[in-house]
Amino acid sequence: AQSVTQLDSHVSVSEGTPVLLRCNYSSSYSPSLFWYVQHPNKGLQLLLKYTSAATLVKGINGFEAEFKKSETSFHLTKPSAHMSDAAEYFCVVSDRDSGGGADGLTFGKGTHLIIQP
Amino acid sequence: DGGITQSPKYLFRKEGQNVTLSCEQNLNHDAMYWYRQDPGQGLRLIYYSQIVNDFQKGDIAEGYSVSREKKESFPLTVTSAQKNPTAFYLCASRPGLGLWEAFFGQGTRLTVV
Numbered sequence: 001a002q003s004v005t006q007l008d009s010h011v012s013v014s015e016g017t018p019v020l021l022r023c024n025y026s027s028s029y030s031p032s033l034f035w036y037v038q039h040p041n042k043g044l045q046l047l048l049k050y051t052s053a054a055t056l057v058k059g060i061n062g063f064e065a066e067f068k069k070s071e072t073s074f075h076l077t078k079p080s081a082h083m084s085d086a087a088e089y090f091c092v093v094s095d096r097d098s099g100g101g102a103d104g105l106t107f108g109k110g111t112h113l114i115i116q117p
Numbered sequence: 118d119g120g121i122t123q124s125p126k127y128l129f130r131k132e133g134q135n136v137t138l139s140c141e142q143n144l145n146h147d148a149m150y151w152y153r154q155d156p157g158q159g160l161r162l163i164y165y166s167q168i169v170n171d172f173q174k175g176d177i178a179e180g181y182s183v184s185r186e187k188k189e190s191f192p193l194t195v196t197s198a199q200k201n202p203t204a205f206y207l208c209a210s211r212p213g214l215g216l217w218e219a220f221f222g223q224g225t226r227l228t229v230v
Contacts, residue, residue: 009157031216032215032216032217036221041224041226042224043121043123043207043221044209044219045221046218049218051216090160092218092219094215094217094218104214105219107159107160109159
């Protein structure tokens with residue numbers, strides 16, 4: 001079984017300061033991990049993905065995440081927050097061997113990122 | 118451009134009526150999904166389909182029905198049996214199960230009036 005825990009439901013930072021959104025996962029196998037962003041009344045957009053290649057993954061809009069197997073973490077970071085980063089962020093895990101009838105995707109509950117001017 | 122199209126963007130329904138939400142993809146993906154999103158509750162899986170003419174219930178299937186007659190289409194019907202249908206509905210697809218990421222439509226906001 002797999003699970004995802006986003007450790008903060010809300011994160012507030014000032015514009016121009018670093019962003020850290022935390023995600024821990026559990027998986028029986030070698031997972032793929034994803035971060036998605038959702039702006040109000042929109043669908044989810046893929047920010048970045050880890051699929052067992054480089055552990056430091058760069059995504060769109062200056063975001064990056066580091067896969068740490070020993071800590072079972074996949075935290076999302078950005079050096080300098082912009083007002084347009086205000087949104088909901090979801091950490092998602094997909095298990096390699098989830099084809100046995102399960103849908104294979106497990107979502108975290110989301111982190112609401114607030115950017116203070 | 119390849120992608121997933123959900124329609125309509127906004128939908129109003131009277132209590133006791135069935136309503137169908139459309140989801141079409143031209144990505145040639147085998148797997149398709151329907152999620153429900155309520156404020157502060159993240160995404161909850163309603164139904165998913167791995168292949169044409171086959172689908173499985175997710176965590177909150179009661180009051181919903183789906184069909185998968187064509188690879189590119191996965192409509193969701195919200196029936197009158199769904200007690201609290203007002204929500205944001207998201208459709209997604211991916212090439213198959215396993216390690217693939219999902220691609221999402223822009224969502225349909227359903228309001229019961």
